[in-house]
Amino acid sequence: MVKVRIIDVAQKAGVSKSTVSQFLNKRYEFMSEETRKRIAQAIKELGFQPNAIARSLKMKKTNTVGVIVANILHPFSTAVSRGVEDYCQKHGYNVILCNADDNPNKERAYIHMLQMKQVDGIIIASTGANNELLKQEIDRGFPVVLFDRRFDDLETDMVYSDNRKGAYMAIEHLIQLGHKRIALVAPAGPLLSVRSERLEGYHEALKKYGIPADEHLIKFLSKTNTYTELESLxxxxxxxxxVFTINDLMAMEVLTYFKQKLVRIPEDIAMIGFDDFPTAHLLASPLTVVAQPTYDIGVRSAELLIKHIENEDKQSLKYVQHIFPCQLMIRESCGFRKKNGQS
Amino acid sequence: MVKVRIIDVAQKAGVSKSTVSQFLNKRYEFMSEETRKRIAQAIKELGFQPNAIARSLKMKKTNTVGVIVANILHPFSTAVSRGVEDYCQKHGYNVILCNADDNPNKERAYIHMLQMKQVDGIIIASTGANNELLKQEIDRGFPVVLFDRRFDDLETDMVYSDNRKGAYMAIEHLIQLGHKRIALVAPAGPLLSVRSERLEGYHEALKKYGIPADEHLIKFLSKTNTYTELESLxxxxxxxxxVFTINDLMAMEVLTYFKQKLVRIPEDIAMIGFDDFPTAHLLASPLTVVAQPTYDIGVRSAELLIKHIENEDKQSLKYVQHIFPCQLMIRESCGFRKKNGQS
DNA sequence: TAATCAAACTAAACCGATTTATAACCGTGA
DNA sequence: TCACGGTTATAAATCGGTTTAGTTTGATTA
Structure with a gap:
């Protein structure tokens, strides 16, 4: 595995490596036309490709960002990371994608690894358990963008959806269709902003329409209790x-359960999900969902991160919270059909 | 952004940086208990994390591998990359995921980028258009594993499914249900092994059962002609x-078309797809598919790559072709129900 | 007393780039 | 002939680690 180095190019072109370096960085000003051509020729003949590791060491810049998603099984995570990748690629950055698997230890290990790899910044849907570590990094001036989950103890850019409003729209829609006993299915685990805001929207809508809340209608599913909880519901x-499912994975769990029980949607029960996913419209009963602009969340996160990375005048940059609106996509899982997904 | 360096640790512990380096690499043999403790203490107090870029430069090893998928829109690609990530993570490697988007130029740019980043190896579902470049790299001894698509002009490890047999099983199943006019829907574009092998299986099954092939039943869809081609079919x-769809994306296109035309499955037409995807069993008509062990394809690819990377005695390593069997998952889209997905 | 040796540690070279300070060259005007 | 300035090119330091060859120290042996 012989690699061509800058010194090989220099020798071949009969110049010093400094000159080749100037050439590579397009600083042609102090270089004769003649020299320029000889270097270009040598690079071509040798098939020289600069070593980005060496460059990064000297420049203290890797042009790489880390993305830590909570759980890659969520179509949501995949879609967001797609947005991040696309934007980064267009702007000359690479992405190392890490799946924390909802596990704080894994998350912590990934944060450390990314630091050692000297990434220029991190985009993360934090579990919340490593926020002291994140805070420390942010305070040192290390660029961090949070997405999906808002944390009030962290002072940095955040990108997320208007979850309260999204849930509110969903529940209001159901209420307007005459429903009064509306179940909510959410994942178990620590209460993060996403979940609490959607729960808030749920309760707010019920209250607004004078429907008493029944805590028995709210279920938190873990890997082990999924079946029994749904059964008890x-x-x-x-x-x-x-039933209102609080995210894409919950929707799939509930749909799988209903299918197995031969429960028909919407005849036996109406359903709305949170998060649109690629086949939601092809389901047995095309699922009405509250859609988040997942791809755009990724793009915006990447945009904020790179802006932060490339802004050397650290003082002048204010932290921003970008809140995307959600959209109710009305399909057939609530029992009637409309022309368009506009709410 | 002050970073703690090895020299800072050395000064704090009152030793040379060589000794700290020895400590970091767990070469305790020539180090007194006392020194060891002092260094450990200094590292802790300073929160030192070694710079992996500097280390990589010296060691000529980045512990990073590149994965280039043909098109991340395929659930297949996502699943494979998940397998790769999991295996790599367990073995101390990071992954840079690249989406070639079925575009040879993008693919070529990614290969070059990964080389510049000095990744230790590449796992790729090649478009075929950059095989000369890949061949060059392989010849130089650079570790490359191909997956999904087989190429006979490349001598390196390959991991893929028994596509011919998979398609054969699907068509045989349809024939045994009495079908004689079986359409095949495939993506347009260069004829890669995946497509040609599945077409082979299709023709082989027809021939075996004495059913004449009708070329009008075979459609190649591109982004622009999808609707008209399906309409003409x-x-x-x-x-x-x-109808037999040759991959997951084609299945979604066809399903979307049928839904729009109010064509019912299986009442109006039977359907089998290739590639299982997360919601295939929740569709209006749960889709019978030929499933590939996607996750395992990723794991196996990573395993072969890392074995190749870590084998310094290059001579002794023979290239392997790992062919996974496919499995027919019988659901309801062909008009009758069985207990189990075994073919 | 001097030579030998093992244990414990270190100086310096190196990886492959970038960059700063400096040098060589050439033509012009005094 | 020499000083000067502008143009073009280079030597050497640097980034933060690893590693090799070698040094220091104190005890042991001849």
Missing amino acids: WSMQNPPTA | WSMQNPPTA
Whole structure:
């Protein structure tokens, strides 16, 4: 594995490596036409490709950013990371994608690894458990952008959706269709902004329409209790007539359960999900969902991060919170059909 | 952004940086207990994290591998990359994921970028257009593993599925259900092994059962002609009674078309897809598919690559072709129900 | 007393780029 | 002939680690 180095090019072209370096960095000003051509020729003949590692060491810049997603099983995570990648690629950055798997230890290990790899910045959907570490890095001036989950103890750029409003729209839609017993299915685990805001929207809508909240209609699913919890929900003496799932993975769990139980949507129960996913419109009952602009969340996160990285005048940059609106995509899972997904 | 360097640790501990380096690399043999403790203490107090870029430069090893997928829109690509990531993470490697977007120019740019970043190896679903470049790298001893698509002009490890057999099983299944007019829907573009092998399996099954092939039943879809091609297929004077889609994206296109045309599956037409995807069983008509072990394809590719990277005795390593069997997952899209997905 | 040796540690070279300070060259005007 | 300035090119330092060859120290041996 012989690699061609800048010194090889220099020798071939009969100049010093400094000159070749100038050439590579397009500082042609103090270089004769003649020299320029000889270097170009030598590079071509040798198939020289500069060593980015050496360059990074000297420049203290890797043109690489780290993305840590909470759980790659969520179509949401995939979509966001796609947005990040596209934007970064266009702007000359590479992405190392890390899946924290909802595990704070994994997350911590990834943060450390990314630091050692000298990434220029990190985009993260934090689990919240390593916020002291993140805070420390942010305070040192290391660029960090948070997405999906808002944390009030961290002072940095954040990108997320208007979850309260999104959930509110969903529940309001169900109420307007005549539903009063509306279940909510969420993942178990620490109460992060996403979940609490969507729960807030749920309660707010119920309150607005004078519907009493019934805590038995709210279920938190973990890997182990999924079946029993859904079973207890569906076999209530007074079962829900509609169900709102708080994210894409929950929607899939609930749909799988209903399919197995031969429960029909929307005949037996109405359903709205949070997060649109690629096949949501092809399901047995095309799913009405609250859609987030997932791709744009990724793009915007990347944009903010790179802006932060490339702004050397650290003082002048204010932190921004970018809140995207959600959109209710009405399909057929609530029992009637409209022309368009506009709410 | 002050970074702690090895020299800072050395000064704090009152030793030379060589000794700290020895410590970091766990070469304790020639180090007194006392020194060891002092260094450990200094590292802790300073929160020192070694600079992996500097280390990589000296060691000529980045512990990073590149993965280039053909098109990240395919659930197949996502699943494979997940397998790669998991295996790599367990073995101390990081992954830079690149999406070639079925575009040879993008692919070429990514290969060059990965080389410049000095990745230790590449896992790629090649478009075929840059095989000379890949061949060059392989010849130089650079570790490359191909997946999904087989290329006979490249001598390196390959991991893919038994596509011919997979398609054969699908078509045989349809024939045994009484179908004689079976359409095949594939993506347009260069004829790669995946597509040609699946076409082979299709023809082989027809031939075996004495069914004449009708070229009008075979459609190649591009971004622009999708609707018209499917329209011409469905409005034939003698339309197909079954359709076989050659990959996950084609399945989604066809399903979307049928949904729009209110064509029912399996009542109006039977359907089998290639590649299982997360919601295939939740569709209006749960889709019968030929499943590939996507995650395992990723794991195996990573395993072969890392074995190759870590084998310094280059001579002794023979190239392997790992061919995974496919599995027919029988669901409801062909008009009858069985207990199990075994073919 | 001097030579020998092992243990514990270090100076300096090196990886492959970038950059700063400096040098060589050439033509012009005094 | 020499000083000067502008143009073009280079030597050497640097980034933060690893590693090799070697030094220091104190104890042991001849």
